[in-house]
Amino acid sequence: MGSKNKLKRFKENETFTNVFQPTRDELVNSNFNLKGNWQKAVFKNNNPLVLELGCGKGEYSVALAQKYPNKNFIGIDIKGARFWRGAKTAIEDEIENVAFLRTQIELIDYAFAENEVDEIWITFPDPQIKYKRTKHRMTNATFLKRYKTILKPEGVVNLKTDSEFMHGYTLGLLHGAGHEVLYANHNVYKQEGSPEEVTSIQTYYESQYLEQNKPITYIRFKIKG
Ligand SMILES: C[S@@+](CC[C@H](N)C(=O)[O-])C[C@H]1O[C@@H](n2cnc3c(N)ncnc32)[C@H](O)[C@@H]1O
Numbered sequence: 001m002g003s004k005n006k007l008k009r010f011k012e013n014e015t016f017t018n019v020f021q022p023t024r025d026e027l028v029n030s031n032f033n034l035k036g037n038w039q040k041a042v043f044k045n046n047n048p049l050v051l052e053l054g055c056g057k058g059e060y061s062v063a064l065a066q067k068y069p070n071k072n073f074i075g076i077d078i079k080g081a082r083f084w085r086g087a088k089t090a091i092e093d094e095i096e097n098v099a100f101l102r103t104q105i106e107l108i109d110y111a112f113a114e115n116e117v118d119e120i121w122i123t124f125p126d127p128q129i130k131y132k133r134t135k136h137r138m139t140n141a142t143f144l145k146r147y148k149t150i151l152k153p154e155g156v157v158n159l160k161t162d163s164e165f166m167h168g169y170t171l172g173l174l175h176g177a178g179h180e181v182l183y184a185n186h187n188v189y190k191q192e193g194s195p196e197e198v199t200s201i202q203t204y205y206e207s208q209y210l211e212q213n214k215p216i217t218y219i220r221f222k223i224k225g
Contacts, residue, residue, distance in 0.1 A: 001081060009084040013102075016087045021080065021102040027110040036113030042099055043072040048118035051076060053105050053125070053138060056204055058086020058098075060123050063201040065090070065098035071118075073098040076105065105138060105146075112150040120147055120157045124205040127163035139170040141177065148223040156182065159219045160198060162209035167217040180222040187215040194218055 013019045020042075022032055039046055048071045052061045055075030065073045075098065077083050083100040090098045103111055125138040134140060139159060147157060161167055167186065174181050188194040189210075198218050206216060 006081040009081045013080050013084055013087065016091060016100075018090055018099045019080075019083075019087050019102070020099065022111070024104075024107065027103065027107050032111060035111060036116055038074065038099075038112070038116065039072060043097060045072070047072050047097070049074070049116060050119040050121065051108075051112075051117055052121045052123060053108070054122065055086065055100070056082050056123070058083045058089075058100060059203045060121055060201055061098050061100070062086045062089055062095060064121075064197060065095050066093075067197065069097060071097065074101055075099075076101045076103060076108070076111075078102065078104050105143070109146045109149050114149055115152050117150045118152055118155055120151065120155070122157065122159045122161075123203050124161055124209075125159075125166065127161070127166040127169075129163075129165055137166070137169070139166070139173065141173065144173075144177075144179070144223050148225070151223065153225065155222070157221055157223065158198075159221075160188075160206075160216065161218075162206065162214045162216055164215070164217065167219065170219055174219070174221050177224070179224050181219060182222060183218070183220040185218045188218050189216060195220075 026032055034041055038049055050071055050073045052075045055061050055077045058075040061073045061075035075083050075086055080102045087100045101111060122138055128137040159170055171184060185191050185194050188198050
């Protein structure tokens with residue numbers, strides 16, 4: 001995407017009522033005004049709150065919001081020019097139970113209060129295969145701890161990925177630490193039993209992997225207290 005197009009999207013994001021872009025300082029040093037208040041202040045209801053981490057263009061957030069009008073969804077990504085697509089679609093199609101937050105996932109526990117979140121989706125995260133990149137892997141122990149803080153006690157995490165490495169790494173880590181694996185599937189379109197929303201919604205990255213005939217994997221789990 002050209003830089004002119006990106007600038008246009010950044011400008012448009014600023015006008016969207018469903019886009020929130022706190023600065024790092026606002027999150028870390030001041031008590032972010034939406035922390036603990038997302039349902040009331042943004043969605044004007046008390047419905048369950050679901051996050052999509054690394055949402056890219058926001059396909060999952062938008063499609064799940066359409067499918068589940070009685071839940072609220074927030075797509076989170078550091079790249080505003082990507083989720084501009086999802087935010088624009090939501091405005092054009094008047095989908096009011098989805099919003100987008102531009103921040104680093106590392107700061108997630110500054111953006112959401114303890115027990116504020118019901119469910120998390122992690123869709124096609126960068127697998128960060130090199131050992132040196134372990135700390136950036138979105139299912140490592142440090143990230144799981146952050147997710148546990150903001151999730152309700154019964155909250156669940158969904159991981160959908162094309163990366164066999166990420167799938168195996170995450171399963172190993174979950175078993176090793178005694179977290180509860182509720183469901184795992186190493187090829188969701190071939191091996192039966194995946195929840196419907198796993199096979200009925202495809203993200204931008206997923207459609208590229210499917211063209212290359214890559215198996216898509218899925219894990220649903222609870223993080224122990
Ligand atoms: C491989 S893409 C997948 C995007 C989308 N989920 C999909 O399947 O099409 C990974 C996304 O995660 C975002 N991302 C990676 N690390 C991040 C971080 N630490 N904080 C926020 N976003 C991050 C990237 O900007 C990118 O949009």
